[in-house]
Amino acid sequence: MKKKQRLVFRSILLVIIAVAVGYTLYSNVFNDKSGSVQKGDQAPDFELTDLQGNKVQLSDYKGKGVFLNFWGTWCKPCQREMPYMQKEYRNYKKQGVEILAVNVGESRVSVKNFADRFHLSFPIPLDGSREVTKAYGIGPIPTTFLVDKNGKVIEKTSESLSNETIKSFMEKIKP
């Protein structure tokens, strides 16, 4: 009887310690991007104004797939993928996929000149205060999130995307 008690006591103590240490490790090491949006998360809703002065709110796109891109005019890899995004936007808009290209912290003038130069027709929300950029925990740009029709992030990448990749992404989030 006493021996059994001892085993129970030891097991309980070890389990308590294991759970506490496991949680600490999980929250520190394996989840150190805490605060940043990851694959599988619900995409945080945001509201910004776009280049034309229209209000853009992510939740308004429920039911559509959203190709959510964070970029800057001065970033070459962002520049490279823009023409492909524009091309695929034309193909997939009718199929219910929207592109939101959030500009990180730049002035309207710079962004407008850039958009004109590349003939971009998708909405470009301006994140002047970088609040949305921070909320999404963006490190390097470009960073692209694929948000499905339920508002869930199904892919996150920080690579400069090729035309093929963008096309396959569009297929993935097509509602």
Place this chain on the structure above:
Amino acid sequence: MKTIKCECGHSNPFGTEICESCGKPLTNENSRELINMRYEGSAVRSQTYNKTIVDKIWNFFSSVKVGIWIIIVILIAAAIGTIFPQEMYIPPNVDPTTYYKEEYGTPGQIFYLLGFHNLYGSWWFLLLLAALGISLIIVSIDRGFPLYRALKYQRVTRHESFMKRQRLFAVSDTGISMDRVKRVLAKKHYRIKEDNGNILAEKNRFSRWGPYVNHAGLIIFLIGAMLRFFPGMYTDQTLWIREGETVAVPGTKTEDGQYYLKNHKFIMELYGKKDKEYSAALDKTGNPVPKNYQSNVTLYHAGPSDVVGAKPELKKERDARIKVNEPLSFNDFSLYQVDFKLNEFHRMNLKLENKKTGKSYGEIKVNLFNPKSTYDLGNGYKVEMVEYFPNFKLDENDQPTTENSVPDNPAFVFKMFTPETTKGETAFIGIRKNVEAADNKYKMSFSGIETKNVSALTVKKDNTLPIIIIGGIIFMLGVVQGLYWNHRRIWIQQRNGQLWIAAHTNKNWFGLKREMQNISEESGLVMPIDQSDEKSA
């Protein structure tokens, strides 16, 4: 469970070396060596069962040797981690994968590859700390409780060989007054227990609990450190905020909403002529010496919002001045002044002028963070901004571009419209770079710049501090308890017409011997002999 029954009738747990009650040695019974009194010869629990996996884990951590190895490994790892800077202290815009190699060569690369660049948050270092915590708990349980039991059940009359095999021991004739002995012992603050004319005099038993109190403190300390990783317990973030800007304070978002901060002004003061008492020292350095770094701010709070970026409805909390060591504290959070950037370009002023006459047709003020696309000067004079490069550079194809979005080196392409030149004339304006068509009639000329300062604040919150402080205090109490008092015991027994005396202390034998000398002088008791001296002699 097997027990060992001693001839005195007491049942001891399996593994016991000295009977808890009468002190008879249960192993090496016939030896004449001194008894090992560590843990009173009680059964260290772990060494006795080894059945299930739980027992095996338990027994591994129960070993003091294992515990010491864990400490050594932690010390070595922590020391190696200080050889090169940790990742958080290297410049923020460099790539750590290459930085350590370039800066410190091969040792730096090894340092990085083995994960020492982020040592104190790495999973294996945390596991080592956890192992230390487990070791402390198990070692204490396994030794503390049996020791407590052994001291609780100890009998006044001890077994013959227990007495003989104590380090301090003597036999003498009876015939001294036991009352006098007791009086002397009581004067020395011994607590006396009697049984059949035998005496056990004991003092400072509590000092034996010192190591366990100390371990408890250490475990509380480790728990406090662990709690840092639990949500809402700990925050340490940096916030750069320009003069005039209102930003969300990172880490302060809760279910009730979020704090915002507006920076009105950053002030840096230097010691000057007014500070006469320091004039000699100031003359000596020759360089300006800063006196004060200060941010004048207003704290706001906004209700909860599910939408990021939406303009929040700010409710003013209070105005404050944040100085070094004088943080703005609110609701567990503190904002400290930590850094600054002076004179960041904010606005550039330019004049539209006639090249020939030099006559000005008005000034435009370009906000470098948010320039307008058109500046109307009235009377048909107008300037359009065609291109804006906040941090101008030429790219590899000699095309104008910008390095990033910080306006450190602003450059513009303007189109100037006047009643005379209705089609517009184009000019490129940068700092010390003006490019324009030779036949342009008008030009933009630089007329001034406005700058703003930027404050850096850290947002701190540490709810674990009280726990860590309490853990530290308990730790120190344990150290003091175990170090400044010694647990001393003196046994006096009547045996076959002789008087047997044995004495034991857990440390500081010199002190015990001196005390025994004193007691024997005052009471006539014979001075026991140090049997370990005899052996070595």
